[in-house]
Amino acid sequence: MTPNEFYQLRRKHELTKRAKKLVKECGNNTQDMIKKIxxxxxxxxxxxxYIERYDHTWKD
Incomplete structure (x- = not known):
């Protein structure tokens, strides 16, 4: 396994853990939706x- 493949695998694992935590802890209120986005x-x-088009929509 090359260092780049290891990095990608590790990054995917960390993102998956964070995504599961967000789904478990967050509801459907505005603050939680902003966290998910x-x-x-x-x-x-x-x-x-998409990010360029809607970049300023969440700013107050």
Missing amino acids: AFKQEAGMFPKD
């Missing part, structure tokens, strides 16, 4: 054009 952006689950 921020996690998806960090994990790369949103396309770049």
